[in-house]
Amino acid sequence: MKITIAGESKEVADNLTIQELIVEEKVESPLYVTVAVNEEFIERAAFDSHRLKDGDAVEFLYFMGGGR
Amino acid sequence: MAFTNEQLERYSRHIILKEIGAKGQKKLLNGKVLIIGAGGLGSPVALYLAAAGVGTIGIADADVVDLSNLQRQVIHTTADLGRKKVESAAETMRAINPDVTVNPYYQFINSSNIMELIKDYDFIIDGTDNFAAKFLINDACVMAKKPLSHAGIVRFAGQLTTVIPGVSPCYRCIFKNPPPKDAIPTCKEAGVIGAMAGVIGTLQALEAIKFLTGAGELLSGSLLTFDGLEMAFHKIKLPPRGAGCAVCSDNPTITKLIDYDQPVCELKKKD
Numbered sequence: 001m002k003i004t005i006a007g008e009s010k011e012v013a014d015n016l017t018i019q020e021l022i023v024e025e026k027v028e029s030p031l032y033v034t035v036a037v038n039e040e041f042i043e044r045a046a047f048d049s050h051r052l053k054d055g056d057a058v059e060f061l062y063f064m065g066g067g068r
Numbered sequence: 069m070a071f072t073n074e075q076l077e078r079y080s081r082h083i084i085l086k087e088i089g090a091k092g093q094k095k096l097l098n099g100k101v102l103i104i105g106a107g108g109l110g111s112p113v114a115l116y117l118a119a120a121g122v123g124t125i126g127i128a129d130a131d132v133v134d135l136s137n138l139q140r141q142v143i144h145t146t147a148d149l150g151r152k153k154v155e156s157a158a159e160t161m162r163a164i165n166p167d168v169t170v171n172p173y174y175q176f177i178n179s180s181n182i183m184e185l186i187k188d189y190d191f192i193i194d195g196t197d198n199f200a201a202k203f204l205i206n207d208a209c210v211m212a213k214k215p216l217s218h219a220g221i222v223r224f225a226g227q228l229t230t231v232i233p234g235v236s237p238c239y240r241c242i243f244k245n246p247p248p249k250d251a252i253p254t255c256k257e258a259g260v261i262g263a264m265a266g267v268i269g270t271l272q273a274l275e276a277i278k279f280l281t282g283a284g285e286l287l288s289g290s291l292l293t294f295d296g297l298e299m300a301f302h303k304i305k306l307p308p309r310g311a312g313c314a315v316c317s318d319n320p321t322i323t324k325l326i327d328y329d330q331p332v333c334e335l336k337k338k339d
């Protein structure tokens with residue numbers, strides 16, 4: 001199936017879970033990433049159970065602590 | 069208040085813009101912005117807001133200028149080494165534009181001083197470098213209903229969002245709690261390209277100017293990310309404010325400010 005990640009289209013396995021996508025995408029600091037699917041945040045507790053669907057738009061939001 | 073001839077000339081490139089005009093320039097001159105952190109992000113914000121003629125600019129920091137700062141903290145010079153950052157920054161801002169009243173605050177923010185610091189300002193800029201400060205600023209601004217530009221940078225990346233309390237999602241809507249210490253690399257550990265502070269801080273300055281003048285659409289309800297290696301901006305639309313947020317929902321569970329426990333070296337380190 002096709003999903004978009006950060007606006008870019010990508011072919012992934014059907015029924016992939018968010019947790020599997022996090023691993024596949026080698027997401028940095030995976031324990032602290034915020035995930036949105038179709039403009040809704042997904043609770044961390046649901047990363048293992050939430051299965052992605054064809055056409056889903058996924059965003060990873062990362063902590064960035066610098067500034068000074 | 070009428071413009072002097074000097075002001076008409078100084079601000080001519082603003083006044084000619086239909087989104088700003090003489091009216092908008094007056095709003096800038098009457099505007100009050102507080103910059104928290106006189107470092108990487110705070111430098112371009114302070115430089116551009118002073119040049120733009122924002123009438124009152126507060127700047128808060130309890131650090132002194134260190135050699136490792138000068139790679140990105142462009143408001144300070146080599147001659148300022150060892151000086152209080154807020155004094156060095158205030159001097160530069162006043163030299164750029166004598167129209168501006170600069171209020172330097174030689175202090176780090178905490179739960180007992182932040183409400184007093186932000187209360188007289190129209191717009192707050194988060195230019196800090198640690199999660200304890202970023203969450204504290206967010207919560208205080210939500211509680212005091214002060215619009216805020218949040219930003220963060222690391223390596224070749226940066227991001228920002230504008231929070232309009234009660235209207236658009238806050239920092240805590242995205243990131244519920246600070247990560248444990250050392251879980252996320254800081255600029256000191258991971259590095260940061262100096263120009264990234266320029267890119268993201270300048271965008272924060274632009275948001276302050278747009279907020280004060282009413283020009284355009286604010287970056288509220290979205291997180292704008294920038295990847296300097298790919299040269300790519302990406303705007304992430306955020307879910308609506310509140311629903312599950314501990315501080316900005318209609319029934320918040322956080323009603324008192326929190327001083328998160330960050331190791332002293334994290335708060336005191338000179339970057």
Ligand SMILES: [Zn+2]
Pocket residue numbers: 237238239240241242309310313314315316317
């Ligand atoms: Zn919130």
